[in-house]
Amino acid sequence: MERRDDSECRLGHMSTEDPQEDAVDVLQQLGLKEYEAKCFVGLTRVSTGTAKQLSEITDVPRTRVYDAVRMLEAQGLVEVQHSSPQRFRAVPLAEATETLRAQYQSRIDRLTNALERTERIDSDDESSVQEVWAMTGTDAIANRTHKLLGTAKDEIVLVLGDSSLLTDRLAKDLNARAEDVDVLVGAATEPLQQQVREAVPDATTFVSGLEWLRGENAAENLAIGRLLLVDRSSILVSTIVPDTGEEHAIFGSGFQNGLIVISRRLLSQGLLGRDSE
Numbered sequence: 001m002e003r004r005d006d007s008e009c010r011l012g013h014m015s016t017e018d019p020q021e022d023a024v025d026v027l028q029q030l031g032l033k034e035y036e037a038k039c040f041v042g043l044t045r046v047s048t049g050t051a052k053q054l055s056e057i058t059d060v061p062r063t064r065v066y067d068a069v070r071m072l073e074a075q076g077l078v079e080v081q082h083s084s085p086q087r088f089r090a091v092p093l094a095e096a097t098e099t100l101r102a103q104y105q106s107r108i109d110r111l112t113n114a115l116e117r118t119e120r121i122d123s124d125d126e127s128s129v130q131e132v133w134a135m136t137g138t139d140a141i142a143n144r145t146h147k148l149l150g151t152a153k154d155e156i157v158l159v160l161g162d163s164s165l166l167t168d169r170l171a172k173d174l175n176a177r178a179e180d181v182d183v184l185v186g187a188a189t190e191p192l193q194q195q196v197r198e199a200v201p202d203a204t205t206f207v208s209g210l211e212w213l214r215g216e217n218a219a220e221n222l223a224i225g226r227l228l229l230v231d232r233s234s235i236l237v238s239t240i241v242p243d244t245g246e247e248h249a250i251f252g253s254g255f256q257n258g259l260i261v262i263s264r265r266l267l268s269q270g271l272l273g274r275d276s277e
Helices: 019-029 034-043 051-058 062-074 093-117 138-150 169-177 191-198 257-270
Strands: 078-081 087-090 132-136 155-160 181-187 202-207 223-230 234-240 248-255
Touching: 019 034, 034 051, 034 062, 034 078, 034 087, 051 062, 087 248, 132 138, 138 169, 138 223, 138 234, 138 248, 181 191, 191 202, 223 248
Parallel strands: 155 181, 181 202
Antiparallel strands: 078 087, 132 248, 155 223, 223 234, 234 248
């Protein structure tokens, strides 16, 4: 079963074929400047190195190597031997990744704290009309799916159009629901249904009768990724762009939401007349 683990979440770029470039790119996304990232990656390739050697293997100007290493040392990523000439070495990989993880988590905690303390400006005209919202990105959509599943009190109906969306996290969420919550999971194909049975053994599974889920004649080259209905009041529907794998979704809540009414009818067509287990 093909699954994407949450630890493999992308920070915004696809991996490149060159591992060095990929590492430099990720380090920059984690907050390091270009020369700092290049110097750190360069030092991971050698046991120790001088400024001259590091400049040669990283293409970082020698005069800038010292500044970059100084910043890396301050962050606990590089050690310096004050010899003549000075020699540098990267801290062990496990230690470096743990340091970066702690720094990244610290920034997230700081952001969360700042946003929670930010003064809220509420509109004087609060509308009671149910709305539909849109979002993009598999990670963000998976997080919203996780949140919606956590609110279920009576029923979860989920239809998957792509096996890559059946992640360990999703299976864990479905298996962890309360005993009094009915879980029905549909699949676009029989092989995917079998994968669902293995991942969520207590769920009622079925092969969807909605042929357009498979995306063979999907308009604008799109295929349905996931269709989630929670307690017949909250809905999330996503599509996947085959060429890029990019996932887009719309979601809404409220019993009278037109999207939910339509989706319930479509789901009933998929369920009726289908063998389920």
